[in-house]
Amino acid sequence: MKINVVKNVLKANDLVAEKNRQAFREAGILAINLISSPGSGKTTLLEKTLAALSGRDPSIVIVGDLQTSRDAERVADRAFQVTQINTGMSCHLYANQIASSLPALDLEQASFLFIENVGNLVCPGEFDLGENLKVILLSIPEGDDKVAKYPTVFRAADLVLLTKIDLLDAFQYDLKRVESDLRKLNAVAPLLPFSATTGAGMEDWLKWLQQQKAAKLGAQARFISE
Amino acid sequence: MKINVVKNVLKANDLVAEKNRQAFREAGILAINLISSPGSGKTTLLEKTLAALSGRDPSIVIVGDLQTSRDAERVADRAFQVTQINTGMSCHLYANQIASSLPALDLEQASFLFIENVGNLVCPGEFDLGENLKVILLSIPEGDDKVAKYPTVFRAADLVLLTKIDLLDAFQYDLKRVESDLRKLNAVAPLLPFSATTGAGMEDWLKWLQQQKAAKLGAQARFISE
Numbered sequence: 001m002k003i004n005v006v007k008n009v010l011k012a013n014d015l016v017a018e019k020n021r022q023a024f025r026e027a028g029i030l031a032i033n034l035i036s037s038p039g040s041g042k043t044t045l046l047e048k049t050l051a052a053l054s055g056r057d058p059s060i061v062i063v064g065d066l067q068t069s070r071d072a073e074r075v076a077d078r079a080f081q082v083t084q085i086n087t088g089m090s091c092h093l094y095a096n097q098i099a100s101s102l103p104a105l106d107l108e109q110a111s112f113l114f115i116e117n118v119g120n121l122v123c124p125g126e127f128d129l130g131e132n133l134k135v136i137l138l139s140i141p142e143g144d145d146k147v148a149k150y151p152t153v154f155r156a157a158d159l160v161l162l163t164k165i166d167l168l169d170a171f172q173y174d175l176k177r178v179e180s181d182l183r184k185l186n187a188v189a190p191l192l193p194f195s196a197t198t199g200a201g202m203e204d205w206l207k208w209l210q211q212q213k214a215a216k217l218g219a220q221a222r223f224i225s226e
Numbered sequence: 227m228k229i230n231v232v233k234n235v236l237k238a239n240d241l242v243a244e245k246n247r248q249a250f251r252e253a254g255i256l257a258i259n260l261i262s263s264p265g266s267g268k269t270t271l272l273e274k275t276l277a278a279l280s281g282r283d284p285s286i287v288i289v290g291d292l293q294t295s296r297d298a299e300r301v302a303d304r305a306f307q308v309t310q311i312n313t314g315m316s317c318h319l320y321a322n323q324i325a326s327s328l329p330a331l332d333l334e335q336a337s338f339l340f341i342e343n344v345g346n347l348v349c350p351g352e353f354d355l356g357e358n359l360k361v362i363l364l365s366i367p368e369g370d371d372k373v374a375k376y377p378t379v380f381r382a383a384d385l386v387l388l389t390k391i392d393l394l395d396a397f398q399y400d401l402k403r404v405e406s407d408l409r410k411l412n413a414v415a416p417l418l419p420f421s422a423t424t425g426a427g428m429e430d431w432l433k434w435l436q437q438q439k440a441a442k443l444g445a446q447a448r449f450i451s452e
């Protein structure tokens with residue numbers, strides 16, 4: 001009985017997500033769902049990324065939080081447009097919350113849409129928002145055992161950013177264990193060490209974003225010409 | 227419609243939780259629900275706590291994880307009894323999962339029952355397991371903005387452990403902001419800095435546990451004598 005309820009909620013969500021994806025496709029914008037535990041560095045990643053992209057690639061940000069608009073305020077200066085969604089009691093964003101945000105946004109004018117999900121390493125992996133790509137952040141202080149313990153999100157990942165890599169020496173941390181656990185769940189998602197403090201991984205992250213944008217636009221062009 | 231479903235699930239959960247609480251009362255055991263983000267130090271806290279309590283206060287541990295029994299293995303040597311619950315896709319424990327675990331446990335023989343919830347700073351705050359007390363762990367690397375952003379669990383807290391306090395100098399961290407945000411939500415829960423590495427706060431934590439146990443047993447004795 002309970003499982004049926006969950007299935008229906010997920011199915012309804014997926015239908016809306018598909019419409020969101022179509023809107024992104026028509027606008028030629030690449031939508032990226034940022035997922036991690038609380039405090040793994042999603043907002044800091046966004047601050048740095050928006051600064052690097054500004055001028056060349058205007059970007060829209062949708063931020064999900066239970067309460068407050070602190071994260072939206074942090075990125076407001078650097079984003080083309082920002083929307084804050086307060087989820088109240090919900091531990092993840094739903095596709096319909098994204099759908100409701102879209103009419104107020106100029107998707108055609110921007111290159112990237114970054115959706116910062118609620119800090120949670122479980123449910124955001126199950127709820128499709130219509131994004132093109134899921135990026136999972138896992139910070140060093142969280143420990144090297146988290147990939148196996150939270151398989152849902154890592155299975156769904158298109159890229160895993162190992163954030164706060166500058167703190168590696170402060171912990172007993174087995175990088176090989178993380179990579180090995182990830183490969184058991186996900187054969188393809190790159191694992192990219194990253195530090196907003198030292199700038200490590202920043203160049204590769206920006207390169208990955210551009211490659212994904214090019215791949216998507218290329219795929220659309222092929223689709224139209226066929 | 228969706229809200230009704232959630233309300234019914236919560237109501238059904240609360241009925242089972244109340245039965246669990248009665249079982250704990252009859253057995254004279256103090257049940258503590260440990261809640262935090264992934265990697266905030268729940269299992270490390272348990273390792274240290276069980277070592278300190280061993281002999282004097284036999285303790286039972288119930289561990290919730292999506293997958294793996296890694297955490298249960300880590301505490302197995304030091305606990306009186308251990309049960310691992312794999313929640314699969316669920317981002318929190320339900321009261322009925324605890325209820326199902328109880329028949330195999332000798333509650334009367336132990337002083338404390340520690341329930342390590344799934345790593346998640348949202349939903350575990352909403353689902354009563356029948357515990358006597360909720361202890362929230364918030365680790366320094368998660369940042370000083372998390373209390374206001376995740377109010378549900380902090381509102382419900384009986385104690386907040388500020389873990390990995392030894393890393394304070396590695397971050398720009400405003401302790402006063404954390405305390406001020408907490409006081410807006412919760413007037414009474416102590417905020418206790420803690421480090422499993424240096425041992426800071428360990429004595430106060432153990433003292434708190436003994437006080438809570440004494441208070442509870444005292445309350446029960448009063449109840450019986452009335």
